[in-house]
Amino acid sequence: MRTTERDIRSVLALVRDPEMPISIVDLGLVERVTLEPDRDSGRHATIDLLPTFVGCPALDMIRAEVSDRVGDLPEITRVTVNFLHRPGWSPDRITPAGRAELKAHGVTVPEAGCGGTSTAAQPELVGLTVAGQAPPVPCPYCDSDETECESRFGPTRCRMIFYCRACRNSFEHLKPI
Amino acid sequence: MPDELGQHRAALTELLLSIADDKLMLGHRNADWTGLAPILEEDIAFSALAQDDIAHAGALFDLLADWNDDDANRLAFGRQPDEYRCAALVTLSDEFDWAVALVRQFCCDHFDQLRLARLAASSLQPLADLAARMAREEALGVGHADQWIVRLSGATAEARQRVESALRIVLPLTPGLFEEPAGVAELEACGLYPGSTDQMHGQWCEMVSNVLEHAGLPATLPPRSGEAGGRRGRHPAEFPGLLDEMCEVYRSEPQAQW
Numbered sequence: 001m002r003t004t005e006r007d008i009r010s011v012l013a014l015v016r017d018p019e020m021p022i023s024i025v026d027l028g029l030v031e032r033v034t035l036e037p038d039r040d041s042g043r044h045a046t047i048d049l050l051p052t053f054v055g056c057p058a059l060d061m062i063r064a065e066v067s068d069r070v071g072d073l074p075e076i077t078r079v080t081v082n083f084l085h086r087p088g089w090s091p092d093r094i095t096p097a098g099r100a101e102l103k104a105h106g107v108t109v110p111e112a113g114c115g116g117t118s119t120a121a122q123p124e125l126v127g128l129t130v131a132g133q134a135p136p137v138p139c140p141y142c143d144s145d146e147t148e149c150e151s152r153f154g155p156t157r158c159r160m161i162f163y164c165r166a167c168r169n170s171f172e173h174l175k176p177i
Numbered sequence: 178m179p180d181e182l183g184q185h186r187a188a189l190t191e192l193l194l195s196i197a198d199d200k201l202m203l204g205h206r207n208a209d210w211t212g213l214a215p216i217l218e219e220d221i222a223f224s225a226l227a228q229d230d231i232a233h234a235g236a237l238f239d240l241l242a243d244w245n246d247d248d249a250n251r252l253a254f255g256r257q258p259d260e261y262r263c264a265a266l267v268t269l270s271d272e273f274d275w276a277v278a279l280v281r282q283f284c285c286d287h288f289d290q291l292r293l294a295r296l297a298a299s300s301l302q303p304l305a306d307l308a309a310r311m312a313r314e315e316a317l318g319v320g321h322a323d324q325w326i327v328r329l330s331g332a333t334a335e336a337r338q339r340v341e342s343a344l345r346i347v348l349p350l351t352p353g354l355f356e357e358p359a360g361v362a363e364l365e366a367c368g369l370y371p372g373s374t375d376q377m378h379g380q381w382c383e384m385v386s387n388v389l390e391h392a393g394l395p396a397t398l399p400p401r402s403g404e405a406g407g408r409r410g411r412h413p414a415e416f417p418g419l420l421d422e423m424c425e426v427y428r429s430e431p432q433a434q435w
Contacts, residue, residue, distance in 0.1 A: 053229070053232070053314060054229070054232050054233055054236050054307070054310055054311055054314060055228050055229050055231070055232020055233070055235075055314075056232075057228075084306070085303075085306040085307045085309070085310040086302075086306040086309075088309065088310050088313065150218070151217075151218040151221060151222070152222070152317070152320075152321060153218070153221045153222040153224075153225040153226075153321075154221065155221075157225060157228065157229065161218075175317070177313055177314065177317075
């Protein structure tokens with residue numbers, strides 16, 4: 001049986017981000033999968049991944065699990081895992097299934113196109129985004145718009161903490177970056 | 178390092194070390210606030226900012242280690258004091274005065290965002306890609322600092338006085354940020370680091386002044402200085418002690434695999 005790119009993507013879908021309750025495929029980390037001939041009629045798989053944050057501490061764990069799982073597939077004699085910074089990851093890359101699964105876990109995702117507050121080429125002169133200017137973030141539990149940002153920094157680099165005044169639950173929201 | 182960059186190796190190494198060392202030391206200083214910040218949200222915020230700064234330093238050390246056949250941990254923790262290229266401001270002790278930590282962060286993050294934007298326009302693509310990514314993350318730190326400067330200036334008289342006194346401590350050290358790393362002119366000329374320090378200093382003054390004016394805290398920003406300092410390995414007297422503290426674990430077993 002010959003391992004295909006599709007087979008590799010299937011096993012990548014089993015790799016969960018250690019800090020997120022969804023797979024790295026649904027999170028949009030997988031940019032490219034390539035297969036090339038390797039020595040002894042084996043094959044060399046290269047997986048290009050996009051880190052959510054440069055300093056995400058889960059990267060080494062993700063790299064190790066990807067290497068192990070892909071390396072267990074038939075004929076695969078070598079696995080290379082690269083972390084790339086182009087294109088940059090953004091929450092726009094999260095799949096609809098991933099969004100639904102995150103919501104079920106009480107984590108919301110910014111609307112598509114809600115990119116970072118400033119780009120590298122054109123830093124804003126003053127980044128004064130005092131609370132209240134951003135579009136409302138609906139509560140993942142009761143869908144109310146009566147929510148507020150409690151902390152722009154959360155339990156992981158990619159999440160912020162919100163509070164819903166309607167159902168009085170805290171929830172987490174992914175940072176637009 | 179790609180072959181065609183061979184002639185610029187020394188200058189590029191000096192530039193990247195200045196950025197990485199600034200971020201490493203500022204991250205080390207900010208990590209002091211884990212568990213001690215005035216409110217829980219800021220405890221998380223300063224820890225996260227420290228995590229980003231140290232991670233950015235780590236990514237640059239990885240790149241340098243790869244290019245110069247070196248080891249990233251040795252670069253971070255195994256050099257002599259005069260081999261570090263950080264500016265004096267990033268190593269300034271805040272004496273556990275949170276206003277000083279905040280104003281230090283405010284000045285450094287605005288500076289870093291401009292420096293990373295220049296690097297993001299570099300002709301060296303992998304470096305430009307990494308810098309562009311780091312600049313976007315830096316924007317989160319800039320926004321955090323701007324908001325707090327404005328918020329505190331409009332709060333109680335004590336809050337305002339604390340920010341004012343922090344500005345008096347921090348601003349005189351900001352010219353050191355703009356001291357040029359050795360060989361930067363050749364990197365500007367060949368497109369590896371487009372732009373100029375004067376231009377960057379002008380932008381920085383504009384951005385910082387805008388926020389301070391918005392906060393009703395007008396301040397005269399110091400001009401650039403020609404003095405040789407951190408970028409040439411000349412550090413304040415407290416620097417070796419700070420390094421001893423930061424490198425204690427590494428030095429206990431330099432060969433350890435982390």
